[in-house]
Amino acid sequence: MPAESAIHVGIGGWDFDPWRGTFYPEKLARSKQLEHLGTRLNATEINATYYKLQNPALFEGWGKRVPDDFKFAIKASRFCTNRKVLADAGEAIGRFCAQGFTELGDKLGPILWQFMPTKQFEREDFRAFLALLPTSLDGIVLRHALEVRHESFACREFVALARAAKVGIVVADHETYPMIPDLSADFVYARLMRAEEKLAKGYPDKALDRWATVARGWAKGKSPAGLDYVSDAPAQELPREVFAFFIGAAKVRNPAAAEALTARLK
Numbered sequence: 603m604p605a606e607s608a609i610h611v612g613i614g615g616w617d618f619d620p621w622r623g624t625f626y627p628e629k630l631a632r633s634k635q636l637e638h639l640g641t642r643l644n645a646t647e648i649n650a651t652y653y654k655l656q657n658p659a660l661f662e663g664w665g666k667r668v669p670d671d672f673k674f675a676i677k678a679s680r681f682c683t684n685r686k687v688l689a690d691a692g693e694a695i696g697r698f699c700a701q702g703f704t705e706l707g708d709k710l711g712p713i714l715w716q717f718m719p720t721k722q723f724e725r726e727d728f729r730a731f732l733a734l735l736p737t738s739l740d741g742i743v744l745r746h747a748l749e750v751r752h753e754s755f756a757c758r759e760f761v762a763l764a765r766a767a768k769v770g771i772v773v774a775d776h777e778t779y780p781m782i783p784d785l786s787a788d789f790v791y792a793r794l795m796r797a798e799e800k801l802a803k804g805y806p807d808k809a810l811d812r813w814a815t816v817a818r819g820w821a822k823g824k825s826p827a828g829l830d831y832v833s834d835a836p837a838q839e840l841p842r843e844v845f846a847f848f849i850g851a852a853k854v855r856n857p858a859a860a861e862a863l864t865a866r867l868k
Contacts, residue, residue, distance in 0.1 A: 607841035607842055607843045607844065608671070608821070608843050609817050609818070609867055610711065611644065611848075612644065612646045612647065612673075612848075613647070613857055613860050614848075614849045614850070614853075614856070615650075621854065624854060625642070625858070636668065640667065640669050641669075643860050643861065643864060645673045645674070645711065645847065646674060646675070647847050648675065648676045651677050651678070655679070655698070656703070657701065658701070659705075660702075661701075662702075662705040662706075665705065670709075674706055675713070675714055675747075675791070676703055676711070676713050677714045678713050678715045680716075682695050683716060683718070687727060688727050688728060688730065691731060691734060692734050695735065704740040707742070711845055712745040712770060712845060713745065713747065714747050715748050717751060718751070719752060721751070721752055723755045729763055732763065733767075745788075747769065747770040748769055749774065749793065753780050758835075760782075761784045761833040761835075762835075768788070769787055770786060770787040770790065771791075772792070773790065773791065774795065775792065775793070775813075781830070783826075784831050785820070786837070788843070789843040789845065790843075791845045792813075792845065793847050794813065794846060794848050794849065794859070795851050797851040797853070797859050799852035799855055805859050810863055811866065814863060814867055817863075820842050821844050824839065846860075846863065848863075
């Protein structure tokens with residue numbers, strides 16, 4: 603039986619005013635929020651990179667403020683993905699990759715490539731886009747996760763393309779985006795986007811229990827039962843590093859949801 607791999611649970615970013623007094627102590631300095639996050643969770647998504655390029659010193663500083671087992675996922679620039687012809691994204695991808703995120707070293711998690719909900723699957727254009735994604739940079743292996751949000755991607759051809767390129771498909775827990783749970787890389791990236799503000803932990807207990815079971819299955823190399831897979835071809839069974847982020851919806855509840863899932867995985 604394969605060994606179990608690491609599971610990282612986190613939230614989007616670390617600066618959100620309603621988290622002060624709920625997730626962060628009321629008087630905690632903003633400059634200490636990332637350190638506090640690192641004592642409670644073991645991952646976060648950097649969203650700022652979606653809107654503008656950062657710099658190497660920032661990434662280096664962020665990496666120094668969290669524990670060794672912490673991971674930063676990085677959201678790729680919108681200028682790479684929000685375009686009609688993805689095959690033309692090479693220059694934008696080059697600029698994005700040159701901003702210095704490899705300064706995070708071993709704390710660098712996957713790169714999240716998010717596509718507009720209106721972006722439909724076009725096999726040859728998407729194949730060309732995947733060929734533009736670098737597999738390594740500055741001696742560090744890069745891992746890529748694709749968040750596609752149009753139902754046309756829920757097809758065998760897309761899963762086959764992702765598996766051939768060894769990139770992950772984001773498992774989206776969302777009201778309208780398609781959930782494509784087929785495993786296509788040596789890691790799994792889930793974005794859990796159904797938090798409810800009326801629930802103290804964001805998600806119902808049964809849902810958190812279920813996601814804990816699913817995450818453990820992924821980490822052990824399984825394709826968990828109860829998910830609607832798109833492809834008939836089974837995924838290779840191997841331990842996979844797991845990244846699960848509570849994002850959007852009732853954002854104020856996401857830290858509590860992440861901590862509740864983390865507690866179930868101990």
